[in-house]
Amino acid sequence: MKGFDIINDPAFNLANEMFVCVCKDAYKKGHGKVDHKNPIEKTDLEKLYSSIAFNVNTPCGLINKV
Numbered sequence: 001m002k003g004f005d006i007i008n009d010p011a012f013n014l015a016n017e018m019f020v021c022v023c024k025d026a027y028k029k030g031h032g033k034v035d036h037k038n039p040i041e042k043t044d045l046e047k048l049y050s051s052i053a054f055n056v057n058t059p060c061g062l063i064n065k066v
Contacts, residue, residue: 006012026032048054055061 004011007016023032052058052061054065056065
C-alpha cells in the first residue's frame with residue numbers, strides 16, 4: 001500500500017472535482033447512458049451450452065465460452 005488515498009486526500013481534491021465535472025459533461029452528451037437489453041432466454045442458453053459453440057474441448061468453443 002502506498003500510504004495515500006486519492007479519493008479522500010485533500011491533495012487530490014482538484015483532480016477529483018475535475019473528474020466529476022468531466023463525467024457529468026459526458027453524461028449530458030449522451031456518453032454515459034446504458035441501453036439494457038433483454039436477458040437471454042433460458043432455453044437459448046441451454047442451446048448454446050449444448051452445442052459446439054461453447055464446447056471447451058475446441059479452441060473456438062473455449063474462446064466463445066470465455
